[in-house]
Amino acid sequence: MTLDPDKIQGFFPLLQCGFMVKVRIGCSIKTMLCEQFGLNPEYVEDRIQTIFLDGKTVDDIDSAIIKDGSTLALSAAMPGLVGATLRRGGHLALLRSGITHRGGRKSVSRREGMVVLKLFNLVGNELGPTFLKRGIFVRREDLEGLLMSLPGEFWGGCKAATVDGQEVGLDHLLGMTWLDNYDFAMLRVHGDL
Amino acid sequence: MKILRINMGAEGGPKMSEEPMGEYEGLGGRALTSAIVSKEVPPLCHPLGADNKLVIAPGMLSGTIAAMSGRISVGCKSPLTGGIKEANAGGQPSQVMARLGYAAIVLEGKPKDDTLYKIFINKDGVKVGPDKSLKMLKNYDLIERMKGEHGEKIACISIGPAGEMKMAAASVACTDMELRPTRHAARGGPGAVMGAKGVKVIVLDDAGMKMRDPKDPEKFREANKRWVEGLKKHPVTGEGLPAYGTNILANIINEARAYPTKNFMWGTFEGTQKVSGETQAKTETDRGGSATHGCHRGCTIQCSGIFMDKDGHYLTKQVEYETVWAHGPNCGIDDLDTIAMLDRLDDEYGLDTIEMGATIAVAMEAGVADFGDGEAAIKLLKEVGEGTPLGRILGNGAAVTGKVFGLERVPVVKGQALPAYDPRGIQGIGVTYATSTMGADHTSGYAVATNVLKVGGHVDALKPEGQVELSRNLQIATAAVDATGMCLFIAFAVLDQPDTFQALIDMINAFFGSSLTGDDVTELGKSILKNEREFNTRAGFTAQDDRLPDFFKKETLPEHNLTFLVKDEDLDTLFNW
Numbered sequence: 001m002t003l004d005p006d007k008i009q010g011f012f013p014l015l016q017c018g019f020m021v022k023v024r025i026g027c028s029i030k031t032m033l034c035e036q037f038g039l040n041p042e043y044v045e046d047r048i049q050t051i052f053l054d055g056k057t058v059d060d061i062d063s064a065i066i067k068d069g070s071t072l073a074l075s076a077a078m079p080g081l082v083g084a085t086l087r088r089g090g091h092l093a094l095l096r097s098g099i100t101h102r103g104g105r106k107s108v109s110r111r112e113g114m115v116v117l118k119l120f121n122l123v124g125n126e127l128g129p130t131f132l133k134r135g136i137f138v139r140r141e142d143l144e145g146l147l148m149s150l151p152g153e154f155w156g157g158c159k160a161a162t163v164d165g166q167e168v169g170l171d172h173l174l175g176m177t178w179l180d181n182y183d184f185a186m187l188r189v190h191g192d193l
Numbered sequence: 194m195k196i197l198r199i200n201m202g203a204e205g206g207p208k209m210s211e212e213p214m215g216e217y218e219g220l221g222g223r224a225l226t227s228a229i230v231s232k233e234v235p236p237l238c239h240p241l242g243a244d245n246k247l248v249i250a251p252g253m254l255s256g257t258i259a260a261m262s263g264r265i266s267v268g269c270k271s272p273l274t275g276g277i278k279e280a281n282a283g284g285q286p287s288q289v290m291a292r293l294g295y296a297a298i299v300l301e302g303k304p305k306d307d308t309l310y311k312i313f314i315n316k317d318g319v320k321v322g323p324d325k326s327l328k329m330l331k332n333y334d335l336i337e338r339m340k341g342e343h344g345e346k347i348a349c350i351s352i353g354p355a356g357e358m359k360m361a362a363a364s365v366a367c368t369d370m371e372l373r374p375t376r377h378a379a380r381g382g383p384g385a386v387m388g389a390k391g392v393k394v395i396v397l398d399d400a401g402m403k404m405r406d407p408k409d410p411e412k413f414r415e416a417n418k419r420w421v422e423g424l425k426k427h428p429v430t431g432e433g434l435p436a437y438g439t440n441i442l443a444n445i446i447n448e449a450r451a452y453p454t455k456n457f458m459w460g461t462f463e464g465t466q467k468v469s470g471e472t473q474a475k476t477e478t479d480r481g482g483s484a485t486h487g488c489h490r491g492c493t494i495q496c497s498g499i500f501m502d503k504d505g506h507y508l509t510k511q512v513e514y515e516t517v518w519a520h521g522p523n524c525g526i527d528d529l530d531t532i533a534m535l536d537r538l539d540d541e542y543g544l545d546t547i548e549m550g551a552t553i554a555v556a557m558e559a560g561v562a563d564f565g566d567g568e569a570a571i572k573l574l575k576e577v578g579e580g581t582p583l584g585r586i587l588g589n590g591a592a593v594t595g596k597v598f599g600l601e602r603v604p605v606v607k608g609q610a611l612p613a614y615d616p617r618g619i620q621g622i623g624v625t626y627a628t629s630t631m632g633a634d635h636t637s638g639y640a641v642a643t644n645v646l647k648v649g650g651h652v653d654a655l656k657p658e659g660q661v662e663l664s665r666n667l668q669i670a671t672a673a674v675d676a677t678g679m680c681l682f683i684a685f686a687v688l689d690q691p692d693t694f695q696a697l698i699d700m701i702n703a704f705f706g707s708s709l710t711g712d713d714v715t716e717l718g719k720s721i722l723k724n725e726r727e728f729n730t731r732a733g734f735t736a737q738d739d740r741l742p743d744f745f746k747k748e749t750l751p752e753h754n755l756t757f758l759v760k761d762e763d764l765d766t767l768f769n770w
Contacts (some may be wrong), residue, residue, distance in 0.1 A: 013475070016444055016466050047428070052448045055752060073448045077428050079496075079685055080514075081635065081667065082614045082622060083442055086449055094659050095621020098755050099449060120444045121437055121471060122428070151479075 004157035005191035008129050010150050015119040015128050018071065020137035020184070025068050026110035029053065029061040032072075039127070048123055049077035049087045056101035059089045063103035068113030076122040132189040143185050147174065159192060194296035199312065199321060201390045202243050202302025207310060207321040214296055219705070221253035223279040223675035224721050225297055226268025230277055231724040236731035240272035240382075241359055241389040243303035249290070249350065249365075249395075250298075252678010256291025256405040258414070259700055260421045261680045263287045263489035265350075265367060271381035273361040273548070273590055274607040274632040276729040279675065280383050283488035284367030284376035285348035287678060290314075292399040304391040309357070313343070315398040327393045329354045331541040331578070332366045332374035339396050345372060351394040353543025356384030358580050360588030361608075362548040363388065366540065369488050369497075375510040376488050379545035380634065381609060382590075408706035416699035423693025424493050429685035434496040435485045439514035440470035442613075447522075450752035451618025453611070454522045455564045456554040457604050457744075460615050460752040464527025468517050474498070476529055481505050494682050500533045509537040515635070518613035519550020524557055525564030535574055542578035544588070549574060551591040551610030559598035602744050607632035607734070616741060616757050617750035623757050624664040628739045628767040630725035636681055637668050661763045665770065673718035677701065719770065726768055736765050 003010075023036055029051065033039045044061070051058040052073040058064045066072065077087055085095045093100065114137070119127055161173045168176075196217070200208045214220075220228055226248040238244035247269045254262040265287035271278035290298070293314055304310075309327055313320045327335060332353040339349055348368050355363035363384030364377035407413035425431045433441055443465055446452040450460040466472060474484035482499035488510075498511030512533055520526065520535040539546045553570050556562060561583075562569035576584030586597050591610040595603030604611040609632025616623025622635065629637035674681060679697070687694040694711075702709050729738075745757040 013466070013472065016469060016471050049428075050445060052445075055448065055450045057449060073444075075445055075448075076433055077685070078442055078445050079429050079434055079439060079682060080442060081625075081684075082446065082451075082619055083429075084685065085619060085621065086445060092621075092663070094663055096449070096451075096619045097660075098620050098758070099451070099618050099753055118444075118448065120448075121441050122432055124471065 001158060001162075001188070002160040002190045002192045004159070007154055007157035008132060008189055008191050009125070010154045011132055011146065011187070011189055012124055012128050013146055014136070014138050014142055014187075015124040015131070017139070017142050018116045018118045019131070020114050020116055021131070021134075022112060023066065023115055024110055025066050025070075025113035025115070026108040027066055029058065029064045029066060029072065032066050033061070047076060047126070048074050050075035050083075051088060053101050055099070057086050057093075057096055057099055058101045059093055060103060061088070064101050065103075065108050066115055067108050069115070071116040071118065073118035073120065074123045074127075075120040129191060132187070133191075135186055135188040137184045137186050140182055140185060143187060195294060196297045196299060197295050197314075197319060198299045198301060199319075200302040201300060201304050201310070201392065209319050209321065217296070221255070221296060221676055222250055222264065222266040222678050223268070223281065223672060224717060225250040225676070226266045226279050227277060227721050227724045229297065229299060230268045230270065231728040234270050236270070236728050237733070238270060240270045240275070240386060245270045245386055245389070247300040247383065247386045247390055248297055250296060251287040251291040253676060253701065254704060255287040255678040257407065257704060258404055258491070259417055259704075260424065260491050260493045261683055262678045263491060264675075264678045264680055265290070265378065266675065267365050267378035267383045269383050269386040270732070271383070271632075272359070272385045273382040274609050276607060276632070276732055276734055277630060277725045278381035278383060279631065280365070280378035280380045281675060282365070282367045282376040282378040283492075283680065284369045285489050286350050286367045286397055288489060288491065289348040289397040289399045291405060292402040293397060294402075298395065300387065300390040300392055303389060308391055309393045310391050311393060312395040313398070314395065316401040324393070329357060330393075332543055333541055335394060336368060336372060336374050339394060340372060343396055343398060346398065346400060347372070348397045349374065349394055350397070351543070352384045352387045352392075353541055354578055354580065355542045355544050355588055356388035357393070358585070358588065359385040359388050360544070360577070360585070361385055361593070362545045362552070362588055362590045364543045364545050366543055369510065370490060373510070375540055377540065377543070377545070380547065381632065382545070384543045407704040409703040412703035413700060416696050416703055419696035420693065420700055421493055423690050423696055424683065424686050427686040427689060427693070430494045430682060434494050434682060437470035437474050438484065438496050438498055438511045440473050440512070440517050442514045443469040443517060444471065446614060449618060451615040451750070452518070452522060453604075453613060453615045455525045456523065456558045456602060457611070457615060460618055460750045462522035462527070465522065467527040468521045468529055468532060470514070473511065473517070473529060477501070477511060482507075484511065486511065492680070494680065496682060502533075503530065508533050509540065512536045515613050516546035516550065519547045520553070520570065523550050523554045523613070524570055526567045526570060527565075528567050531567035531571065534571055538571070538574045538578065542574075544577065547612055548590050548610045549577070549587070551604060552587050552594050555591045555594050555600060555603055556587060556598065558602060559594075559600050561598070602742075604742060605633060606741060607738050609633050615750055617745055617755045618753055620757060620759055621660045621664060623741055623745070624660050624759055624764065624767070625668060627741050627764055628664065629668065630722060630729055637671060660759055661767050665767050668722060669715060669718035671718070672721040673714045676717060676721065722768070736761070739764050739767070
């Protein structure tokens with residue numbers, strides 16, 4: 001889809017639900033974020049303060065290894081005692097030692113795989129457009145639910161839509177039942193003035 | 194500054210007296226409420242009896258230009274826990290009361306009948322008068338009445354029907370900048386004590402009064418400037434909280450698999466994205482409300498907001514994380530409009546949202562309603578407001594409700610419901626829940642910079658007792674912050690930015706002409722906890738009260754396969770310093 005840039009945030013709810021991306025697995029979180037996704041290492045260090053890998057809180061992004069099917073959640077620094085406790089490192093990490101990720105012990109072969117990525121709050125706002133442009137795999141029901149919930153003013157900012165390489169009109173897109181045959185869809189969204 | 198005492202049980206009607214601070218000189222907020230309660234209230238008294246006192250105290254810096262200084266503390270012997278209680282709230286009353294020159298209002302005694310009183314305070318003095326017409330008014334209607342009588346430049350401290358019915362979950366409401374009763378000193382039932390004193394509302398009007406003057410105005414202004422800059426540049430206080438409010442935590446705690454779901458049965462909730470801070474903020478802005486709003490003048494963090502209903506009409510303030518959780522996932526409910534309605538009803542009746550959410554979840558587990566049934570939750574809460582027999586049970590909290598329905602899984606400590614973090618996932622907070630003088634309380638040990646304050650020294654991360662030591666340090670530091678009147682959300686900027694912490698110390702010193710150091714702050718925190726701990730001991734509390742409910746030690750949190758592992762003997766060392 002091609003949208004007015006200010007309408008891209010209409011798709012941000014998908015980011016917190018979790019979406020899939022194709023990556024090379026067997027590397028560290030830091031390698032994936034910086035080398036595969038091209039994120040600035042300073043941004044990763046300073047902004048992405050709260051990280052979960054498969055429900056475990058990550059302190060060391062160099063030793064936590066991405067596996068096929070892993071779920072990685074990224075967030076900015078959080079408020080509250082628990083929010084501070086869940087942040088990477090720091091003396092409060094002790095308070096949640098039972099759920100801390102202990103790093104990769106087994107070697108994971110480096111090959112192509114899929115991971116589920118969740119982008120929360122400020123991180124979602126800032127990285128969302130990049131991932132949407134690159135393309136994300138989303139669950140059919142998540143995408144369907146979102147498309148049905150978007151208001152008319154959103155669609156006013158939608159300039160073009162393509163399904164499986166074929167350009168379609170918005171009326172056609174909203175009336176389609178094409179998703180019924182699939183569990184997942186790949187969504188690419190571009191901002192264009 | 195002075196202390197206003199009103200004896201509600203005096204012969205011939207309420208009698209007022211004003212006195213200098215005396216032995217309480219230099220104290221504010223929680224330090225003052227806990228000092229007065231621990232010294233003047235018999236620990237074994239009935240919380241709703243004449244011997245209990247309700248102490249209302251702005252913080253040390255309230256009423257000044259200091260940013261974020263608008264918290265007000267309410268202290269008493271708690272009808273919910275049976276121990277000492279300090280609950281605090283935002284809103285306007287703290288600033289207004291401090292500008293009127295009062296460090297504390299102490300309500301004493303008890304009327305001989307069920308007469309209900311209104312207290313009006315302005316620059317000319319204090320008036321206390323009976324007003325039967327206020328009986329059983331809900332908080333919003335009550336404040337509208339006060340606006341009609343006293344104009345819109347007032348601030349109010351009030352109770353709703355729950356307080357009048359002396360329910361143990363009853364809150365004390367404070368009005369916000371728009372004169373709405375949305376800010377509550379809620380935990381532990383202080384509203385019931387205010388109801389027992391026969392006071393429906395305290396109206397404060399500071400017309401003609403000035404900001405409090407610092408001893409060194411120049412240094413104070415300069416320190417406040419550094420203070421504000423520090424708050425604004427931090428990603429939590431300058432970006433995250435203003436954009437999403439406290440409910441920014443929902444997705445994170447759910448991802449940590451420590452998001453208590455359906456009365457602490459699970460650690461994740463499948464509908465979290467429907468009630469998350471991100472979704473809430475979008476809903477608010479889409480409907481013409483606001484996701485960025487302060488609860489009092491001088492707030493720079495702006496973590497609140499305005500929640501409109503589907504038709505674009507005001508329903509309630511931005512519902513906070515704890516409330517969204519308590520009435521939402523903890524009850525299996527994933528609809529923001531239902532949760533917002535429950536929040537509005539809590540504010541109307543004057544109820545603690547955490548206690549009521551936990552109580553309804555206990556009732557749901559007992560089979561009174563189904564988990565996830567939003568309409569049933571609203572109906573149950575309305576029964577509380579109406580004072581039906583079932584409502585009276587629920588309005589007395591989760592512990593009473595669990596007993597009535599014969600339930601073992603009741604998430605309370607010292608009779609007070611646990612907040613929104615599962616202690617089996619985040620064990621350190623379980624230590625604070627268990628040992629806090631207040632009952633289970635997430636704000637008792639907050640993220641204040643223990644490294645900056647240098648309380649407790651080095652903590653060994655590999656030893657279980659390290660969790661106890663860290664919790665102790667946090668509780669000490671938090672007690673000190675509660676004395677200043679500062680919003681606890683300042684903690685994040687102070688945690689990460691030592692220069693911002695220094696700005697706070699400089700501001701206090703410039704205001705009082707003191708030379709406070711980090712060590713002094715630590716000592717203040719310790720003295721507050723000592724007062725509170727001693728009161729509880731004299732009230733009959735023992736080590737057995739510093740425990741989490743058994744089911745946290747026996748049932749695993751499924752997603753982490755963890756029980757609460759901190760040993761009792763380690764918990765018993767928390768107050769050893």
